[in-house]
Amino acid sequence: MESQFRPGFDVSQGAGGRASRVGDVAAPRSSTQLPGIILRIVAIVLTFISAVVMGAARQTTTVVGTDPETGLLTSVTGTVKSTYSAAYVYFVVANVLVFFYSVVSLVLSVVNRAGLSSMSLLFSIADLLMVVLLFSSNGAAAAISVVAENGQQNLAGWDKICYLFGGFCARVNAAIVLSMVASVAYVILVVFGMANLRRSL
Secondary structure: OOOOOOOOOOHHHHHHHHHHHHHHHHHHHHHHHHHHHHHHHHHHHHHHHHHHHHHOOEEEEEEEEEOOOOOOEEEEEEEEEHHHOHHHHHHHHHHHHHHHHHHHHHHHHHHOOOOOHHHHHHHHHHHHHHHHHHHHHHHHHHHHHHHHHHOEOOOOOEOOOOOOOHHHHHHHHHHHHHHHHHHHHHHHHHHHHHHHHHHHO
């Protein structure tokens, strides 16, 4: 009786080959899922701290000087808050939005263990929007911090204030640095997402 199988074809070898190929496709997704989860946790922590530090940044300073008219010593008390600047308020709002998105996306990414391409596409688009939001808010806050440090007498007539309110400027700068690190984490997430989409095509 003539054999129904082609000469040299091993059924068990073929099934094993298919299983190994399936494993090769699933492996990259699982290998990038853990770094993605870690990066989202990093973004959650950094954006939360950035928003709290910037939102609570304030300082009151008393300056003692001589009155030019009377020649007597006089003291002036001044208070500076992050809420006095629209750029700093925008920074806080942006980091809060990214924080809540990071929490939601972390939960969804843990649930999406199968690595569905539709979810990966949505994550990549949303992550890219978070990158834009963080970079824009960081840039706006950094620009105001530069003015606070160096002043802008030529265009706006603003005096530098960081030599008087050093603690305030230090907290603001720390919040900006932390938020920048969070934005870098989201850039890496976007790269991971694009790589996963390319492999799924």
